[in-house]
Amino acid sequence: MMEAPRAVKNWNCDLKSISDCDKLIKMGRFYIFLLIGIIAISTASIFIKLCDAPALIIAAYRMMLASLMLMPFACYKKTWRGWVGKEIGWFLLSGLFLSLHFAFWIASLKYTSVASSVVLVTTHPIFVGIGGSLFLRERLGIHLILGIALSVFGSGLISYGDMTLSKEALMGDGFAILGAIAASGYLLIGRKMRKDQELFSYIFPVYSTAGLILILLSLVFQKSFWGYSPSAYLFLFLLALIPQLIGHTTFNWALKYLPASMVAITILGEPIGSTIMAYFILGEGLTIWKVLGGISIFAGISIALKGTSKSSLFFQNV
Numbered sequence: 001m002m003e004a005p006r007a008v009k010n011w012n013c014d015l016k017s018i019s020d021c022d023k024l025i026k027m028g029r030f031y032i033f034l035l036i037g038i039i040a041i042s043t044a045s046i047f048i049k050l051c052d053a054p055a056l057i058i059a060a061y062r063m064m065l066a067s068l069m070l071m072p073f074a075c076y077k078k079t080w081r082g083w084v085g086k087e088i089g090w091f092l093l094s095g096l097f098l099s100l101h102f103a104f105w106i107a108s109l110k111y112t113s114v115a116s117s118v119v120l121v122t123t124h125p126i127f128v129g130i131g132g133s134l135f136l137r138e139r140l141g142i143h144l145i146l147g148i149a150l151s152v153f154g155s156g157l158i159s160y161g162d163m164t165l166s167k168e169a170l171m172g173d174g175f176a177i178l179g180a181i182a183a184s185g186y187l188l189i190g191r192k193m194r195k196d197q198e199l200f201s202y203i204f205p206v207y208s209t210a211g212l213i214l215i216l217l218s219l220v221f222q223k224s225f226w227g228y229s230p231s232a233y234l235f236l237f238l239l240a241l242i243p244q245l246i247g248h249t250t251f252n253w254a255l256k257y258l259p260a261s262m263v264a265i266t267i268l269g270e271p272i273g274s275t276i277m278a279y280f281i282l283g284e285g286l287t288i289w290k291v292l293g294g295i296s297i298f299a300g301i302s303i304a305l306k307g308t309s310k311s312s313l314f315f316q317n318v
Helices: 006-042 044-050 055-077 085-109 114-121 124-135 142-163 167-193 199-220 230-254 260-267 269-282 288-306
Strands: none
Touching (some): 006 044, 006 230, 006 269, 044 230, 055 085, 055 230, 085 114, 085 167, 085 199, 114 142, 114 167, 114 288, 124 142, 124 288, 167 199
């Protein structure tokens, strides 16, 4: 059998090298975008702490301002084309879970520290794993069980440390965990919908629904939308722009191209970024219970994600 000419072999090698370089360049771009996303979402807890408005008002402004900023793009792209009744129902349910996530999590920041709040609210991969097993018939493997155990143990350490501080801090921890559970519902629905929906077709109705629900809740609980300091409105605008439009939307965009496990682990960078910012900007210190609890939770989530197949992760094949 005749050997292929050396020039042809070299040409094939060159094509392979070009293909490999192209993949590396694309992955590098993704990592840069994800880093931007981490930094963006890490600012949320800082803006919330600095804002003197009630939790529901902060959440409502965050989502409605983000929706209004998206509206010109949504109108230009006519994102509503192709929506059917069943999809609209999922959009509404996803928006409901997102609104509850922000309502509980932002409320937690009014009672407990940034470190405790963001560490506990990012336990959502564990609840997503449980939800996937119960509602999507995904297997609950040993890694996920071990991850759940470590995360629950870590949450207990943080709660014990905050319990020694005040009952308010403990209540804030509870709100953060409820925020994680609500986020899990949002992410499970997002997993289902983003397979067939473009980015703007998904985020615009979901963000808008969450904003409308939060406005309704604010009216029910008689929270005023006016009368706050100029700096409060500045922080509300920054919340909508940076952590919501840049941060959350970056991760929603990335889900179409990157493995679910990579995106999930990347989100865990938020507590690290937020805690560092809180230390320097707000002067919040770290207790031994928060450090140990955070390590346990991160270890639990990492083990759970490592042992979970692609089919059972909450971000997949978008």
